[in-house]
Amino acid sequence: MSDQSSGSDTAAARDQKPDAVLHADIVPMVWFSCALAALAGLLFGMDIGVISGALPFIKQDFHVSTAMEGWIVSSMMVGAALGALMAGGISQRFGRRKALLYSSLLFFVGALVAVIAPNTTVLVIARILLGLAVGVASFTAPLYLSEVAPERIRGTTISFYQLMVTIGILAAFVSNLAFSYVESWRWMFGVLMIPAFMLFLGVLMVPTSPRWLAARDRFDEAREVLQRLRSSQAEVDYEMKEIQESVESESQSRGWDMFKENPNFRRSVMLGICLQLVQQFTGMNAIMYFAPQIFQLSGFEGTAAQLWSTVVTGLINVLATFIAIGFIDRLGRKPILYAGFTIMATSMAVLALILGIGPSTTFLQYTAMGALLIFVAGFAMSAGPLIWTLCAEIQPLHGRDFGISASTVSNWVGNFAVGQFFPVMIAGIGGTATFGILAGLNAVFIVLTFMLIPETKGISLESIEKKLMSGKALRNIGS
Template structure:
């Protein structure tokens, strides 16, 4: 009798853990589409430029139109998530992914392609906002970091898959297939989201406490855990102000919003986009002369990006967010600094060419194991429940604005400072980010969102809001 009773909870815990993983995996699929849409255009651009006979200015529009859509989508996601919830927001994003992918593949002219890329940008903006916040509110605290990091892993897998797909289709120049094949995972996401539960924290914030309790009971090991978590959520909901009002009237909430914005600026100004942009040039210096060889070079970059993200998933809930971030910034500062020095001296021998590629890949490892996933983890953890939609709107919009600034200034920096000095500037910025991480970033592993919120609202220093 006693053995049956004891095996029941164990079976319940196993089934709930499987359910939690399934829910988090589906939500992270939005990251796969995010990565596919970011990665696919690089390989498709030369072929569609030939089809439509477009100018370099129009090519910039084709590429940047998605960033514009993403910024708009991220800003609009705050209101959408507040009114409709995480699940329906993900569903709208999935529909936009399907429609945008189909329209891109069927575009009769460059104007239609730009419009479809803006639609895809809206979907990316919604995904980049909703998936991390949903994952942070669904996952148990002991695996929350690795579950949100899985979203970033999906982005890197999406970029790699886009590179591989582009390389495969490049032999025939079938750019419509490059853009259209994304419809398949978009449809899978749309079907999967239908089966997702809504966030228990969003349900509770709308007064649906019973429904929130039922969701938590499906996702936690025991009903006691579900009950205790719901009680903590109810406690955090006693705060009267929300969103903008809370931002105006509560200096502690303003600190959390400031930290979220700073974290996203730090992520973008590590120089990851610069490295990704410069990668083909460095592969060219190493003797990869043909377009085909350079495309396989970008596949190697994409593969390293994916594999190094597993380091973050392994460390984030064991070693912690803060030490992993510090190590990542050190690795990136070294990679950028050495690469800048080599460019200053001149890359002439075969050894120096291959060493330059090793430095490039080392930088990517540093980013993928730290700032890539962990900034999203921290931004979704530090905002109080009543201000989470507003706070994450600010940080996600900052991500896309900073992304655009880096993209718009990189070529100007190369022209005015030269390649070596440009890399040194980014190396110096990574050193600054080590100092900022030590001074301001909290350690949030194994701490409930509500406990972090209580520490923040009681006025504890930002770096201590994850302490027990």
């Protein structure tokens, strides 16, 4: 089926919706629930950002080897992969809300263990605990947001989660800079306990996902929740009808059984895995984890100068995410991804070229820094928020926990590979070759976006599911 006919199907479907649904107001409870769920992103971001500032002082205190340095960074990703693997079962059995509560408790405990760690072994254990929390949160928060937000703002709310990730990274960079003057990496980790406690209290006040309730045949409760989240009875009735049709039309097999039995579900799972690996191999998290070392390669000497540079990086990361929030539900997912991958490929190529020449002058040093910041902006406006949005949108209801769990695990496996091998690549083949490879990968991702990724702007989750299960090409399951 062509994109044009798919678009016609979508337009026809939208025309059938009552005006009360198409133009309904967004009730405050939706924004409140989304804001509190997105707070998980703040912790996610802080956990990513804290290690870049803490690592130089950890190395100084514990005299760690290069191999142990890689483990201190990447152990969090091991925990995150395990957390994401468990999150599907936790979320399916206990609900999205309780999964977020468990995540906040793990964050608090992991941060506390890091603060009191007497050696690198205990610190690695703390990082694994923090990773478990991140894995559960990174799975559950986008899923919860996709299920409570109306379709017309779904992309915006999930992008808001990514905004909180970037704010968390910036907050960690600022905290790192502040505590660097007293050389206290323990306080850098201790700060994580504050938002963990806030998340726990906040999630106690948000409603359960109506789609999770419906998937467990608790339709009356699902309707009650929707009446708190939607502005009119017509909107509640319409959405409940779509949800019930989705539940009734699917086989009751779930998870792994559904993956084995249904080839269309396998396609959505594999697309989710592909999307998360794409996000990791843009190179963004490598830059965040090892930002001080990268600025050192670019000619900026001294811990203070490097940490100030990471604060600027974090600020750009936050500001550029507002581009995604402002345009994801206006322009759509694919145009923003095209722009983002183009920006990232070009900026990495420029950085590789400068490192090859040698940043021997002030002009070249600041050009290298500019290329790095432009890369960060390209990621923050595109692949950062949009990949999480798409992964939360493309999975059918009964397979959603399994599908998103699989894609989130792949994110953290890719993240682990980047954290473990990026410093080895820098040391082995040099910055020029490493960033040249990243430039090439981002160019390839432009082609993958065209070939595989659907446009899901303004399409209900149930409509995406129907097209997927009818066998339409992946790039056509949206509009």
